[in-house]
Structure formats: C-alpha cells, structure tokens
Amino acid sequence: MEPMAEIKWNDRFNLGVDEIDKAHQKLFSIVNKLIAFTENPEKQQHACKEGIKYFKSYTIKHFAEEEEYMKSIAYAGLPMHKSLHDNLRDKTLPALETELEDQDYSIESVQHFIGICVGWLTGHIMVEDRAITGRNANKWVHQSSDAKMESIIKAAAQGLKTMSRAPVQLISQHYGGEGFKVGKPLCYRLTYSHKSQQKQQVYIVCEESVAIFTLNNILDMDIKRIDRTVIDAMKMLSIQLVDYINKFFPVDVKYQLDKTDLLTFDQFAKIFYKQAPACSLLFNIDNRGYVAICSDFIQP
Numbered sequence: 001m002e003p004m005a006e007i008k009w010n011d012r013f014n015l016g017v018d019e020i021d022k023a024h025q026k027l028f029s030i031v032n033k034l035i036a037f038t039e040n041p042e043k044q045q046h047a048c049k050e051g052i053k054y055f056k057s058y059t060i061k062h063f064a065e066e067e068e069y070m071k072s073i074a075y076a077g078l079p080m081h082k083s084l085h086d087n088l089r090d091k092t093l094p095a096l097e098t099e100l101e102d103q104d105y106s107i108e109s110v111q112h113f114i115g116i117c118v119g120w121l122t123g124h125i126m127v128e129d130r131a132i133t134g135r136n137a138n139k140w141v142h143q144s145s146d147a148k149m150e151s152i153i154k155a156a157a158q159g160l161k162t163m164s165r166a167p168v169q170l171i172s173q174h175y176g177g178e179g180f181k182v183g184k185p186l187c188y189r190l191t192y193s194h195k196s197q198q199k200q201q202v203y204i205v206c207e208e209s210v211a212i213f214t215l216n217n218i219l220d221m222d223i224k225r226i227d228r229t230v231i232d233a234m235k236m237l238s239i240q241l242v243d244y245i246n247k248f249f250p251v252d253v254k255y256q257l258d259k260t261d262l263l264t265f266d267q268f269a270k271i272f273y274k275q276a277p278a279c280s281l282l283f284n285i286d287n288r289g290y291v292a293i294c295s296d297f298i299q300p
Contacts, residue, residue, distance in 0.1 A: 009028045013126065015129055017132075019069070020065075020066055020129065027055075027059065027062065027121055028121075030058060031117060033051055034048065034055065034114055037051055048110055049105070056093050059089070063085040067081075070132060075132055077128075081128055081131075084124065087172060088172070088174075091173060092116065095171045099112060099113070109287075119176070119177070119179050120178050123176050123272075152245070152249075152279050153170060153173060155244070155245045156241075157170065157283065158244075159244040160283055160293075163240070163241055164213070166213070166285055167285075168283050169284045171284050172281070172282040173281055175282035175294065176272055177268065177276070179265065185207045185265055186206045186211055186234055186262070187203065187264065187268040188203070188204045188238045188261070188263070189201055189202075189203055189268075191258045192256060193258045194254060199258065200296055201295065202294070203292070204238040204292070205290075205291065206290075206292075207290050208289070209288050210285045210288050210290065210291055211226065212226070213286070213288040213289070214285070215230060215233055272294075276294070278295075279294065279295050279296070280292070281293045281294070
C-alpha cells in the first residue's frame with residue numbers, strides 16, 4: 001500500500017473571512033496528522049481513534065460557527081449549505097467510523113476515511129464555501145425533496161444489495177466526486193436519450209475491490225484482478241442497476257440507453273467540480289469498497 005500524500009494549505013483556499021480561514025487551516029492540519037499516524041503501524045489504531053474523534057468534534061464546531069456567519073450576512077444558500085454539513089455530520093462520519101471499527105482500523109478503512117474527508121473538505125472549501133463570498137456559484141443547484149430522496153436511496157440500496165448479494169450501507173447522500181484513496185475505481189457514464197434528442201447521464205463509480213467481490217459472489221469464481229472481462233461485466237451490471245432503480249419511478253418520457261463510456265476518475269471528478277447531479281449517493285458494499293450512483297436521470 002503506497003503511503004498517503006500530505007495535503008498542504010494553499011492561500012488560494014482563503015475566503016477573506018478570518019475566522020473561517022483559520023478554521024479551515026486547522027482542519028487541514030488535523031487531517032495531515034491523521035495521515036502521519038498511518039505511517040506508524042504501532043500507534044496507528046489508538047492515534048487514529050483519538051485523531052478522528054478530534055476531527056469530528058472540530059468539524060462539527062466549525063460547521064456551527066460557519067452557519068452562524070452565513071445567517072449574519074443573510075446568505076441565500078444557507079439551507080443547501082447546511083444540508084451538506086448535516087449529511088457529513090449525521091451520515092458520512094458515523095458510517096466511516098462504523099467501517100473503521102468493523103475493520104479494526106485497517107489501513108484500507110483509514111484510507112477510506114481520510115480519502116473521503118480530504119476530498120469533501122477540499123471540494124467544499126473551493127466551491128461551496130467560496131460561494132458564501134460570491135466568488136463562484138455553488139455546484140448543488142438541484143435538490144430532490146426529502147421524501148423523493150429517501151425513496152431513491154432505498155431503491156438504489158436494494159438494487160446494489162441484489163446485484164452484489166451483500167449488505168449495503170449509505171455513506172453519503174451528497175457525494176461530490178471525492179476520491180476513495182484505495183485502488184482505481186471503474187467509472188461508467190451511461191448516456192440516455194429520447195426522441196426530442198434531450199439527453200440525461202448516469203454515473204456509476206465502483207471500486208475495483210467491489211467489482212471483483214461482486215463478480216466472484218455472483219459467478220462463484222476466483223477473479224483476482226481487473227481485466228477486460230471484469231470491465232465489461234460491470235458495465236452490464238451498471239446498466240441493470242439503473243434499470244432496477246428506474247422501475248420504482250415511472251415517468252411519462254421514456255429514455256433509451258444511447259451509449260456507455262468508461263471514464264478515468266479524473267475525468268469524472270472534473271465533471272463534479274462544476275456541478276453535482278440532484279441524486280448523488282455513495283454506498284459501502286459489505287466493507288469491501290464503495291459504489292457511487294450519480295444522476296439527474298431521475299428528476300427532482
């Protein structure tokens with residue numbers, strides 16, 4: 001397993017709001033300490049436990065202070081911004097902590113935790129927090145109703161459980177294209193169209209470990225590495241997964257699959273840097289790895 005790279009504070013992260021900028025620098029410092037802990041196996045478990053508790057506590061404190069600042073300037077994007085904070089606090093961090101405990105703070109689970117947190121933190125500062133000061137627009141411009149989102153989550157989780165034949169846990173309902181840090185994920189873009197030529201796209205991102213586990217589980221085989229057969233098989237499973245989800249949400253306009261592209265993770269992340277789909281979910285498959293399902297295909 002390659003060592004994790006240090007993340008460095010850069011002045012371009014500054015918003016010009018002193019208390020927020022200082023809090024962001026502190027968060028970067030905490031994450032770097034967590035990364036350093038992973039390099040010392042003897043102290044890794046205890047140090048990570050304590051470091052993650054501190055990260056969680058500090059993050060929640062910072063969120064509350066940032067939300068108070070947004071109220072003080074009557075920031076119109078506060079409800080959406082707060083929902084991103086709530087999602088990390090109430091869903092993502094507890095789910096990541098559960099994974100750490102279930103895997104006894106293995107290097108893979110620690111890298112998952114740090115990878116998701118670093119990606120979330122960096123993307124959130126560079127896009128959502130900068131939107132507070134008017135430097136750019138936020139990328140979460142679409143949002144499904146709570147009831148609709150819960151229905152989508154249930155359908156997606158059931159589809160993944162059926163596909164992988166394994167337990168499934170929601171990690172985030174506002175996944176923003178963060179890296180997983182473990183292996184190279186397979187990224188599929190499914191493009192759908194209808195007779196008006198309007199197109200919709202669905203992104204399925206699957207860690208290599210999940211792809212291998214799923215196919216071995218379904219086919220009772222002993223696949224050990226990613227090859228063309230695995231890539232093509234997961235493409236077909238991705239198409240079937242979207243079909244399964246859409247059965248729960250009948251619409252008047254019927255879209256047909258137009259084409260399927262295999263993207264690099266960098267290509268996928270660049271799309272998300274600009275704007276996130278209304279539905280953007282991240283799941284843990286039986287502690288084997290992560291799968292993201294992201295789309296505007298199912299309309300809010």
